[in-house]
Amino acid sequence: MGPYSGDYDRNRGGKNSLISASNLLLIIFTSTVAFCIVYLSPDLHFGTTSLVYKPLWTIKTLSFTWAGFQFVLFTLVKLRSPGKGNDISNACGLIHKARKSLLMELRNLILLFLLYAASCIAFHVISILFGAYIFENFEETFLFSVLVSTLVSLPCLLVNELDYEAWNRFISGCCLPGVESYVMTVACCSLLGAWVGAVPIPLDWDRPWQVWPISCSIGVVIGHGTGLLLCTAHAGFNVLQQFRRGKSKLF
Template structure:
């Protein structure tokens, strides 16, 4: 009995391999259109509100009372980003999916405040004397920095690893990433005025870190717009 030729089988097998989709590679994060609407102007409004409502007189109380305002403004900002952005979401995902993403990310940002609090403590933040203020700072940073990143980049672990390495392409493409990095830098710079012996009310922990993060968040959006 004659053997069947295997050449055609081998060729067809190679065709399947060549035509099969390749494993997904890590593409640059999604871009958003260059618009003044992407600049987080509400960060300046929040800074003014904090001092107007007595941040220097009652640090913990003011930070706690302003959390709902921060969340509401960040939700509005998230809708702007999703409406203006060129995300990788398919066209089948409509407004309902945006709502799920926006409000589910609030819960994730709330949970993320715990590791941020741990990092602040590990880097020398007061633990016993200002425990409440330190956690409220972590909560503000999470809703300010982590939340918009969750909305724009969603939950792709490869993309988040790319963000954690401060990828230059990512930094140049998306105002949300620029603002988040600038907010982190602003919070870090806010540490330096605290030990100075000026005895100013605004030097109380963690006012300068809080204001520095908000200023950095706004400045990052402005810098990206003019790049």
């Protein structure tokens, strides 16, 4: 199982969970607040107006900004989560273990980056299959694919990492523990938003936001934000229930 997933549904607030209920709420709540600040703040110029009049710059900047934020957030939560303990008492053993762990993390990071790049290419191909031009507007299509991959694939990669069982459970969609179920919800809302955003493109309204891929980009961003808000409300409700029962501490 990936280091960010845990038996949230089976061991609610238990000591054996790799991620506590409060950490789960921290991920969702921090993501929601940060996303609202990034997208809605007029000083940052990442909102709908910027997507309409400066789509390429906005999509590119929003994608890389949000990708960096997610990586930092999940890394901090991983460090904050309790480990399994350390049975090695001598300094040489600790150094050897830390070096080995660092090499494993570096290898995993490279593989995750390659999977993220493959996801961008996959969404680019899917966009073409759904009607985007192959050569015309190539940059627009590819940047839209990067945006979708950042909002949909990257959280899944950070949660499941290279765990085959976690991915098998995630793809099947059954018995998902807490953080995996929330990532799935946000991903589905993002994809639904992108699909709904494509509806106005063929209509003859002659609006500037109907140009490819502006409406789809607005749709995937709004869908992502909606998914985060729904998950924040659900995670907050679950943590509050556990806190009332005395089974969990708030942060």
